[in-house]
Amino acid sequence: MTQPHHAKSLDLVFAALADPTRRAILEMLLEDDMAVTDVAEPFEMSLAAVSKHLTLLMRAGLIAQEKRGRVKWCKLEPDAMRAASIWMQGFGQFEALDLDGLERFLEAELNETDDTHPT
């Protein structure tokens, strides 16, 4: 296998990001570290389902989990996005860090994920 670490990791990262629930989780973790149960709370699905999503995010390296007591804390690991982000920037010269667009976009995402985790 010539596959040098990179490709597989891109696969995992992009695949992980391809699900709205998982993206919503990442956005939640952007604000604070959270326990699994708290991560799951806003979603209309079983805890086990969310646990699986977290496993995928782990394997993609996008989060880290640390067990303290009986609680497992989830923490964003944003560096895992670097490679993917850099890869994308090879296409189109969308100027990096369009803060304005970013803001509009994140807001839209947050509204829209009401679908996924209505509260």
Added chain:
Amino acid sequence: MTQPHHAKSLDLVFAALADPTRRAILEMLLEDDMAVTDVAEPFEMSLAAVSKHLTLLMRAGLIAQEKRGRVKWCKLEPDAMRAASIWMQGFGQFEALDLDGLERFLEAELNETDDTHPT
């Protein structure tokens, strides 16, 4: 469906990017527009399989296809990556446009995709 254009499109774009064959195709199209058959040539899989990949890339908006004569030309549509790229930049402040990293990375990607389309 409250889902406002954005989420679905992020789903499709990220999912499309999660496959090494599809990423390789996009990299090829970065250099030039190509006919379907020519896109398929380097890969060790059937034309039909590549055709399916192209369909996914189309639905994600990452490429456009135009039929001229009996040949269908594929053209990169890099704007479709914008939203996804911007979304990712909301995490980690990896400075946008790390050209050095980009260069190393694309090179690695190109080597490694020899797995996928050995020539």
Added chain:
DNA sequence: CCTTTGGTCAACCATTTGGTTGAATATAGT
């Protein structure tokens, strides 16, 4: 008209994904 070329479609197959439920495990609280 016949044949080749370009490309998709349809049916099929194995694997993965996203979800469920119910049981299992581990730690905390009383």
Added chain:
DNA sequence: ACTATATTCAACCAAATGGTTGACCAAAGG
């Protein structure tokens, strides 16, 4: 020791992926 909480595991299911093959349609070229 018992109970409640936090989390995963296991078995299952439906749907989507990534691939195959063979038939099919459309456009050139002789």
